[in-house]
Amino acid sequence: METFWFMAVAFMIAVYVLLDGFDLGAGAIHLVAAKNDRERRTILRAIGPVWDGNEVWIIAAGGTLFFAFPLLYAAGFSGFYLPLIIVLWLLVARGLSIELRAHIDDPMWASFWDGMFFFGSSLLIIFYGAALGNVVRGVPLNEDGYFFQPLWTDFSPFSQTPGILDPYTIIVGLLAFVTLITHGANWIALKTEGVLNSRSHRISRTFSIATLVLTLIATPFTFWVSPWMFESFLQRPYGFVLPLIAIVGLAGMIFFSFTERDRPAFLSSGAFILGMLTSTVFGVYPRVLPAVNPENSLTIQNAAASDYGQAVGLIWWSIGIVFATFYFVLIYRMFRGKVRLEDEGY
Amino acid sequence: MEDALTVSRMQFAFTITYHYLFPMFTMGLALLVFVLKSIYMRSGNELYNKSARFWGKIFAVTFVFGVVTGIPMEFQFGTNWAAFSAFTGDIIAQTLAMEGAFAFFLESAFVGLFLFGERRFGQRVHWFSSLMVFLGTWASGYFIITTNSWMQNPVGYRVLENGNIQLDDYWAVLLNPWMFAQYAHNMGGAVVCGSFVMAGLGAYYLLARRDVEYGKIFLKVGVIASVIASVWMLFPSGHMSSDQVAEHQPVALAAMEGHFKDSDRADLVFIGQPNMETLEIDNPIVLPGGLSLLVYGPAGGDVKSLEEFPQKNWPDNIPLLYYSYHVMVGLGTIFIGITVLAAFMLWRGWLYTFRPMLWAIMLALPFPFIANTAGWFSAELGRQPWLAYGLFRTEEGVSPLVSSGSVLFTLIGFMGLYLIMGLLYVLVMVREINHGPDHEEESLEASEGLTA
Numbered sequence: 091m092e093t094f095w096f097m098a099v100a101f102m103i104a105v106y107v108l109l110d111g112f113d114l115g116a117g118a119i120h121l122v123a124a125k126n127d128r129e130r131r132t133i134l135r136a137i138g139p140v141w142d143g144n145e146v147w148i149i150a151a152g153g154t155l156f157f158a159f160p161l162l163y164a165a166g167f168s169g170f171y172l173p174l175i176i177v178l179w180l181l182v183a184r185g186l187s188i189e190l191r192a193h194i195d196d197p198m199w200a201s202f203w204d205g206m207f208f209f210g211s212s213l214l215i216i217f218y219g220a221a222l223g224n225v226v227r228g229v230p231l232n233e234d235g236y237f238f239q240p241l242w243t244d245f246s247p248f249s250q251t252p253g254i255l256d257p258y259t260i261i262v263g264l265l266a267f268v269t270l271i272t273h274g275a276n277w278i279a280l281k282t283e284g285v286l287n288s289r290s291h292r293i294s295r296t297f298s299i300a301t302l303v304l305t306l307i308a309t310p311f312t313f314w315v316s317p318w319m320f321e322s323f324l325q326r327p328y329g330f331v332l333p334l335i336a337i338v339g340l341a342g343m344i345f346f347s348f349t350e351r352d353r354p355a356f357l358s359s360g361a362f363i364l365g366m367l368t369s370t371v372f373g374v375y376p377r378v379l380p381a382v383n384p385e386n387s388l389t390i391q392n393a394a395a396s397d398y399g400q401a402v403g404l405i406w407w408s409i410g411i412v413f414a415t416f417y418f419v420l421i422y423r424m425f426r427g428k429v430r431l432e433d434e435g436y
Numbered sequence: 437m438e439d440a441l442t443v444s445r446m447q448f449a450f451t452i453t454y455h456y457l458f459p460m461f462t463m464g465l466a467l468l469v470f471v472l473k474s475i476y477m478r479s480g481n482e483l484y485n486k487s488a489r490f491w492g493k494i495f496a497v498t499f500v501f502g503v504v505t506g507i508p509m510e511f512q513f514g515t516n517w518a519a520f521s522a523f524t525g526d527i528i529a530q531t532l533a534m535e536g537a538f539a540f541f542l543e544s545a546f547v548g549l550f551l552f553g554e555r556r557f558g559q560r561v562h563w564f565s566s567l568m569v570f571l572g573t574w575a576s577g578y579f580i581i582t583t584n585s586w587m588q589n590p591v592g593y594r595v596l597e598n599g600n601i602q603l604d605d606y607w608a609v610l611l612n613p614w615m616f617a618q619y620a621h622n623m624g625g626a627v628v629c630g631s632f633v634m635a636g637l638g639a640y641y642l643l644a645r646r647d648v649e650y651g652k653i654f655l656k657v658g659v660i661a662s663v664i665a666s667v668w669m670l671f672p673s674g675h676m677s678s679d680q681v682a683e684h685q686p687v688a689l690a691a692m693e694g695h696f697k698d699s700d701r702a703d704l705v706f707i708g709q710p711n712m713e714t715l716e717i718d719n720p721i722v723l724p725g726g727l728s729l730l731v732y733g734p735a736g737g738d739v740k741s742l743e744e745f746p747q748k749n750w751p752d753n754i755p756l757l758y759y760s761y762h763v764m765v766g767l768g769t770i771f772i773g774i775t776v777l778a779a780f781m782l783w784r785g786w787l788y789t790f791r792p793m794l795w796a797i798m799l800a801l802p803f804p805f806i807a808n809t810a811g812w813f814s815a816e817l818g819r820q821p822w823l824a825y826g827l828f829r830t831e832e833g834v835s836p837l838v839s840s841g842s843v844l845f846t847l848i849g850f851m852g853l854y855l856i857m858g859l860l861y862v863l864v865m866v867r868e869i870n871h872g873p874d875h876e877e878e879s880l881e882a883s884e885g886l887t888a
Binding site for chain 2 (some may be wrong): 178399403
């Protein structure tokens with residue numbers, strides 16, 4: 091049962107990264123891929139009907155994490171206090187920039203929000219990546235199951251008192267950045283025509299190579315920082331299928347970005363993200379929050395909600411996810427195809 | 437200002453107060469947009485369709501502000517109140533997570549459809565999406581009220597040997613007796629808010645002699661909705677709410693009413709200042725025996741006073757609680773007066789031309805925001821000193837390792853950010869109102885900002 095919820099939360103986070111990942115990525119390339127007002131409005135229109143729905147997945151994932159693993163929620167959210175609040179501010183600024191840009195027809199106003207959209211999206215990706223890096227590296231949990239991390243300490247990933255930022259977590263943040271830029275560029279290429287489409291291809295080509303390079307750096311670094319990650323795979327060899335998905339996705343990202351086939355390219359970057367995330371959580375399992383001192387690690391057992399709570403949750407959660415999936419398939423089908431500015435808005 | 441507890445409480449109070457300004461408006465507006473769209477579907481009157489689209493635009497901006505200020509709320513349970521989250525997570529996280537699963541997905545999907553789908557998918561899909569947005573926002577309200585109801589009146593849990601609690605009866609939590617009155621009262625407040633804004637804007641258009649035909653529609657729909665909702669706030673929902681406070685939280689009721697000293701027939705204080713030194717009301721204007729009458733009916737009865745409870749269980753900010761409660765009740769009474777008069781004039785056909793009344797309706801526009809906020813202050817300050825009433829004290833709930841400096845830093849950050857957001861909201865609203873409901877031809881080109 092705890093394993094089910096571990097997978098459920100991981101699934102929701104993965105969906106969040108797959109979906110919000112492309113609109114965050116679109117934000118990160120916004121200033122470069124689109125040069126004039128019309129092009130920028132096209133990018134916003136390409137994510138317009140879906141970005142808020144995509145963002146709901148992180149809220150829903152947070153809620154599910156809270157209910158399935160209350161102690162993890164309490165420890166993790168209070169321990170990552172400052173970066174989390176900064177993430178919230180960035181989410182606020184970014185959401186506003188998408189909404190407010192169109193309300194006043196003035197070039198300065200539009201430029202300001204374009205900049206905010208770029209800035210918020212880029213920093214969010216890096217913070218998300220760094221947060222994931224922190225989980226893999228381990229956090230200084232005490233015996234009561236709490237910790238507090240400053241933004242940085244001595245910049246050593248092997249420290250007993252690590253900070254949020256160190257060489258390892260920054261690398262993971264950068265890997266997330268280049269990955270989601272590729273993912274976002276693939277989405278924009280898929281949704282647009284003409285000059286936006288060709289610029290997105292260029293970005294996708296460059297950054298898929300960058301993704302390859304950073305993956306080759308980050309992967310050995312991960313096993314060096316957290317050797318137990320690799321042991322998880324050795325204990326359960328069937329897990330090796332997950333990194334395989336990532337490798338196939340990465341190959342596809344590079345191949346299809348050079349052959350300019352938008353849909354397979356987008357699906358490949360999705361597969362790469364999915365493979366990387368699932369490999370990570372597979373390696374972390376059965377922990378939910380590894381500690382610097384392994385005895386204090388939070389695991390699916392010691393952080394979980396009551397059996398009864400998990401059991402009733404199973405019923406409503408399944409119903410809720412079926413509905414959510416249905417809405418999303420519906421919305422994405424309804425708004426499929428290339429974006430044209432002349433189409434309706436409100 | 438030196439301890440993390442105080443600063444965390446201030447931060448939560450500030451962020452939740454600010455956040456709720458938006459949902460109280462959108463929940464009421466969602467119903468009214470659905471009503472406008474439905475009238476159009478029946479009558480085919482294009483003015484109603486344009487009105488629905490115009491308010492849909494206002495809804496969209498407000499909705500995004502509600503979403504972006506709402507995300508911090510869900511995270512703050514963990515960041516600032518980790519001990520509370522760890523202790524009660526088995527229960528309150530159920531309802532919070534259900535909100536995500538059932539309400540947020542629904543809202544986000546159909547808000548997008550409502551804003552972008554009218555031309556592409558036709559009127560019936562558009563009407564249906566307005567219905568779904570209405571249901572989604574009201575479902576959100578239900579899950580949050582249910583979460584708060586558990587804090588006001590913990591049910592359906594079991595205490596373990598180690599002192600922790602866990603969920604014992606899922607349906608007891610979802611059908612918490614406390615929830616019904618609170619939900620009825622809260623959603624009524626949202627409709628008061630949405631309808632006052634609609635009527636107020638209609639009054640403004642008539643006073644400014646522009647968009648007159650829309651102004652009349654806004655006034656008509658707004659006034660009818662607001663008179664029903666305002667009366668509903670007093671009876672039955674307000675009455676039910678105060679009865680259950682009297683029954684379950686007598687000490688909170690005593691503090692709200694400024695009922696310090698025990699007496700056979702408790703007086704009802706209309707106006708006066710609670711004096712915490714002497715524990716009495718200064719300069720009171722009272723209705724003798726009124727409180728007993730309200731709580732127990734004509735037969736009267738002994739309303740418990742503050743001095744009958746140990747001081748450590750008193751709400752920790754009695755003056756603020758007392759004033760909040762009196763502001764809420766006072767404004768609610770005034771709302772009933774204004775809306776009944778406006779509805780009467782609407783019925784007689786005088787309302788559109790009687791300018792003093794239009795001024796009154798327009799100037800009343802901000803006050804439901806104050807009344808709703810004061811109402812929540814009453815509920816939450818009345819719950820003190822408990823996070824979960826009678827079960828878990830507020831001072832036990834704060835995150836153990838988060839320093840007051842960190843919280844103060846983020847509190848100030850939130851204040852600055854929210855100040856700028858408030859200015860932006862007003863700026864955008866003023867522009868939308870100035871454009872008016874007929875301004876869509878250009879706005880089609882100019883609207884990429886999207887919600888949903």
